[in-house]
Amino acid sequence: MEATASRFVSLLALCLLASMALMLGYYGTVELAVGPGCSRLVQASSVFVQGIKVSVDAGSQGSGGDLVLHGLPVAPPLDVPTEWPEARRVVVPANSHRQWTYFLNKGARLQAAYSVKSEDGVPHPLCIIIAQGESFMRWAEMPSLQNSTLFWRLVQGNGTIEQTVNLSSEYYIAVRNLNDHHDTTVQLEFRIRTLLYNTSGADYRCSPGPAGHGLCTYRLPFLGRNVAVLSSGHEERLNSDAQHVKLSYKPRWTVYVVGSVVLALVLLLLYEILDLLFGPCTGGGGGADRRRPLLADKEDDAASLGSSYDSVSHDGSDDREPEGRGEGGGGCVLCCDAPKDCFFLPCGHSATCYACGARIVEENGGCPFCRRKLKKVRRIFAV
Numbered sequence: 001m002e003a004t005a006s007r008f009v010s011l012l013a014l015c016l017l018a019s020m021a022l023m024l025g026y027y028g029t030v031e032l033a034v035g036p037g038c039s040r041l042v043q044a045s046s047v048f049v050q051g052i053k054v055s056v057d058a059g060s061q062g063s064g065g066d067l068v069l070h071g072l073p074v075a076p077p078l079d080v081p082t083e084w085p086e087a088r089r090v091v092v093p094a095n096s097h098r099q100w101t102y103f104l105n106k107g108a109r110l111q112a113a114y115s116v117k118s119e120d121g122v123p124h125p126l127c128i129i130i131a132q133g134e135s136f137m138r139w140a141e142m143p144s145l146q147n148s149t150l151f152w153r154l155v156q157g158n159g160t161i162e163q164t165v166n167l168s169s170e171y172y173i174a175v176r177n178l179n180d181h182h183d184t185t186v187q188l189e190f191r192i193r194t195l196l197y198n199t200s201g202a203d204y205r206c207s208p209g210p211a212g213h214g215l216c217t218y219r220l221p222f223l224g225r226n227v228a229v230l231s232s233g234h235e236e237r238l239n240s241d242a243q244h245v246k247l248s249y250k251p252r253w254t255v256y257v258v259g260s261v262v263l264a265l266v267l268l269l270l271y272e273i274l275d276l277l278f279g280p281c282t283g284g285g286g287g288a289d290r291r292r293p294l295l296a297d298k299e300d301d302a303a304s305l306g307s308s309y310d311s312v313s314h315d316g317s318d319d320r321e322p323e324g325r326g327e328g329g330g331g332c333v334l335c336c337d338a339p340k341d342c343f344f345l346p347c348g349h350s351a352t353c354y355a356c357g358a359r360i361v362e363e364n365g366g367c368p369f370c371r372r373k374l375k376k377v378r379r380i381f382a383v
């Protein structure tokens with residue numbers, strides 16, 4: 001009973017730990033880049049999550065001003081087209097890049113008209129890259145390995161590029177100046193067409209901007225199909241960097257705890273069943289039999305036992321039957337193969353065959369039953 005309880009406790013601890021790890025892996029906090037015109041669906045299982053939290057860094061000026069977290073009872077249709085222009089004139093320093101990040105839903109189209117000028121009249125080409133992801137990471141070093149790249153081209157003079165996206169994700173447009181010495185000025189006119197979620201059916205609206213103290217939490221009812229949509233407007237920003245928001249999930253702890261308890265119980269039951277079916281030497285005489293010290297009736301060995309032998313119980317009332325080969329003693333609990341034919345000193349338990357017992361003594365181990373340290377192992381000769 002005690003062993004079962006402690007087994008259950010360790011199984012429960014294991015299950016709790018595993019569920020925490022799973023939860024953190026699956027519903028951990030993530031930082032999202034929210035570009036202009038973002039409409040991003042946030043889904044979480046209402047069984048495991050009781051709230052979707054969005055927070056913006058209070059430190060960043062004016063960020064989150066046009067950010068809204070919508071809560072909807074069901075996933076809304078992605079069917080509100082929107083299109084806006086962005087005009088930029090940027091100087092790209094030598095061997096450096098500029099980038100703009102957007103969250104685009106599938107079916108979106110990016111168009112960019114460029115006009116590259118160099119100060120000294122000599123044309124220096126720029127590299128324009130459109131790629132999935134939120135940031136330009138040493139792209140120039142290995143463009144061929146970046147399979148997230150949708151488009152890249154060396155450009156100079158005037159021209160237009162266009163790219164459609166199939167997958168709702170973050171994308172960036174970057175312009176890279178590959179020249180080591182000359183800055184290059186580029187005039188860019190973006191035209192971005194994307195689809196937004198129709199959030200007119202939202203039952204929750206919260207702007208995590210300064211008015212909302214930087215934090216919004218949308219509570220998910222248990223077993224509901226609710227989703228959240230994080231959206232931002234697309235008015236011109238001076239700062240071209242995408243703003244970052246933190247998205248986190250509030251775990252439904254009850255589910256984790258109850259689930260862990262149930263799982264631990266199931267595992268324990270499974271363990272007990274397996275133990276019953278395939279446990280060590282089940283053919284043997286059972287637990288009570290195995291635990292009985294064997295020494296009590298072996299007078300002839302007494303001389304070699306030493307003083308510690310006296311600590312072993314000497315009741316000698318009813319255990320006179322020899323416990324050896326094939327006589328109800330069962331097999332060796334270690335190899336489950338050979339019969340028990342030895343006993344340990346000083347504890348007097350008989351649990352293993354002589355070979356296994358000798359090995360335990362060699363390895364300085366303890367008795368498999370009482371854990372007492374073994375000094376000697378003696379062979380039993382059944383007659």
Ligand SMILES: *[C@@H]1O[C@H](CO)[C@@H](O)[C@H](O)[C@H]1NC(C)=O
Binds near residue numbers: 147
């Ligand atoms: C492409 O990128 C994905 C991850 O985005 C990666 O799993 C896959 O192995 C990559 N394929 C190649 C050929 O590099």
Ligand SMILES: *[C@@H]1O[C@H](CO)[C@@H](O)[C@H](O)[C@H]1NC(C)=O
Binds near residue numbers: 115157158
């Ligand atoms: C390139 O476009 C700019 C405006 O974007 C225009 O002023 C310029 O004349 C154009 N240059 C050529 C060679 O077409």
Ligand SMILES: *[C@@H]1O[C@H](CO)[C@@H](O)[C@H](O)[C@H]1NC(C)=O
Binds near residue numbers: 150165166
């Ligand atoms: C987009 O989808 C089309 C087919 O619908 C496919 O041919 C094309 O390769 C896809 N593009 C990307 C970037 O996945």
Ligand SMILES: *[C@@H]1O[C@H](CO)[C@@H](O)[C@H](O)[C@H]1NC(C)=O
Binds near residue numbers: 079198200
């Ligand atoms: C959004 O959905 C509502 C109904 O839920 C509909 O009345 C409205 O026209 C939709 N808006 C757009 C732009 O499709």
